[in-house]
Amino acid sequence: MSDLFLAMRRIILLAAVLIGGMAAVAPAQAASLIEKGTYLSGPRYDGDMGQCGEALGTIASQFASKESTFWNSSLQITGFADVHEVAFRPWATQSIPRRFCAASAMLSDGRAREVHYSIIEDGGFAGFGSGVEWCVVGLDRNWAYNPSCKAAKP
Secondary structure (H helix, E strand, O other), rough: OOHHHHHHHHHHHHHHHHHHHHHHHOOOOOHHHHHHOOOOOOOOOOOOOOOOOHHHHHHHHHHHHHHHHHHHHHHHEEEEEEEEEEEEOOOOOOOOOOOEEEEEOOOOOOOOEEEEEEEOOOHHHHHHOOEEEEEEEOOOOOOOOOOOOHHHHH
């Protein structure tokens, strides 16, 4: 029984090696007309995303979570003022649509700080819904958007 098992195992291993070798040697083929028309049509963006004010709750929630989890801080955003759009789709038309906004945020320490953020079409979890990228000037502690949140602007 064990000899039969070993023989079958060797045959399966040999078949896998041969198939893998043939796949490595075969030239890559371009997509056919059917594949291009059906499966590889590309993204379809319509520029339909929320206005600047609709992302403020998400920003406040994510900011409080980040501060408490990563920086051991109780700092929170208590309110926003002067919310305005900075740019809408400032890059090439085939790029992912973004709405760039800015606001003044009042923090729980009594200081007002500038917030730069963008609302991204299909940028939410797993590409569903709008996503938000944001930066609070002076509190970009991991320097993701440094200097002074410049990388969060258009």
